[in-house]
Structure formats: structure tokens, C-alpha cells
Amino acid sequence: MSVLVTKQAPDFSASAVLADGSxxxxxxxxxxxxxxxxxxxxxxxxxxxxxxxxxxxHHRVADFKERGVELVGISIDSKFTHNAxxxxxxxxxxxxxxxFPLVADVDHSIMESYGVVHPDSLALRGSxxxxxxxxxxxxxxxxxxxxxxxxxxxxxxxxxxxxxxNGEVCPAGWNKGDDGMKDxxxxxxxxxxxxxxxx
Numbered sequence: 001m002s003v004l005v006t007k008q009a010p011d012f013s014a015s016a017v018l019a020d021g022s023x024x025x026x027x028x029x030x031x032x033x034x035x036x037x038x039x040x041x042x043x044x045x046x047x048x049x050x051x052x053x054x055x056x057x058h059h060r061v062a063d064f065k066e067r068g069v070e071l072v073g074i075s076i077d078s079k080f081t082h083n084a085x086x087x088x089x090x091x092x093x094x095x096x097x098x099x100f101p102l103v104a105d106v107d108h109s110i111m112e113s114y115g116v117v118h119p120d121s122l123a124l125r126g127s128x129x130x131x132x133x134x135x136x137x138x139x140x141x142x143x144x145x146x147x148x149x150x151x152x153x154x155x156x157x158x159x160x161x162x163x164x165x166n167g168e169v170c171p172a173g174w175n176k177g178d179d180g181m182k183d184x185x186x187x188x189x190x191x192x193x194x195x196x197x198x199x
């Protein structure tokens with residue numbers, strides 16, 4: 001598997017169903033450059049863990065937007081299957097009208113470029129946080145049975161914003177509003193003297 005953190009995000013152009021339900025053949029990731037982007041891969045439409053993850057992202061779209069983040073979901077399904085899944089009621093195993101694009105990685109080139117190919121030629125549950133300069137700043141990859149925690153990605157977005165704004169680093173378990181740490185020996189000593197017992 002590739003570790004893409006600190007590297008430029010692999011760009012792509014592919015078919016997608018957009019948040020408004022329109023279908024395009026040329027959705028390009030780099031069209032979002034200048035904003036933070038979270039892309040997440042999932043194995044297949046109309047499966048089991050996947051709709052729970054899609055809906056978990058959908059329910060947090062406003063939280064991502066508030067932080068200036070664009071969400072993009074990706075699987076190997078076609079634009080037609082994505083469209084059918086969006087037009088199937090949640091009670092019937094669909095996802096309904098979600099508020100972010102679903103990209104069709106039919107030729108598997110996107111999941112290959114991100115290094116998230118499962119041995120069964122599906123995408124692993126990979127999530128990537130890309131900054132405004134199109135640099136990957138965080139990635140996490142789960143095996144197929146293990147649903148991801150979308151709130152953890154929001155925490156990473158907050159941590160990146162905190163570091164970007166004031167230069168301090170984010171210690172273990174940091175959440176928005178917590179103390180940061182100066183990346184000096186004195187900064188470490190000061191932080192641990194106050195927080196070591198709570199780590």
C-alpha cells in the first residue's frame with residue numbers, strides 16, 4: 001500500500017453523480033484545489049457496511065462545509081449504479097439523495113493510484129485528507145468488515161486547521177478547544193506537566 005501523506009494527491013477525471021443528482025463524465029478532483037478535500041473509498045454500492053458509511057458522511061456534510069471541506073466518495077461502481085443507489089430509499093437498502101459526489105472508478109485506476117486495492121479488486125475503506133495545496137495530510141485505511149469513524153476525520157480537519165493557524169502541534173487525543181503543544185523541548189515539558197496524567 002502507498003503512503004501518500006506529504007505527497008501531492010493523485011489527480012483523476014472520471015464519471016460521477018454530483019450532489020444535485022446530475023451525472024457528469026469528467027469530474028476532476030483538481031477542480032476542487034484551493035479547498036480542503038476529503039475523499040473516501042468504499043467497496044461497492046448496494047452492500048452492507050457501505051451505506052452506513054455513506055450516510056455517516058452525509059449526516060456530517062454541514063460539519064465538513066463549515067470547515068471548508070469538500071467530500072467525495074469513490075467506488076468501482078458505474079455512474080448508473082451510483083445513480084440507482086441514490087434513487088433507492090434508505091428503507092429499501094439505498095442511500096437516498098446524499099449531498100456529495102460519488103465517483104465511478106470503473107477501470108480501477110483511482111484506487112490503484114491511492115494504493116487501496118483489496119485482493120478481490122475492490123477498494124479498501126481508505127480515507128484521505130487533502131489540503132488547499134493538494135497535499136495529502138492524513139490517510140487511514142480499513143479492511144472491508146471495519147466501518148470507519150467519520151468523526152475522526154472531522155477531528156483531523158480541526159487538527160490541521162489548528163496547526164496551520166498557530167503553528168503548534170496536536171498531541172495524542174487532541175480535540176478542538178484543547179491545548180496544543182509547541183514543538184520544542186520546553187513546549188513538550190510544559191504540555192506534559194499539565195496533561196500527562198490525562199493522556
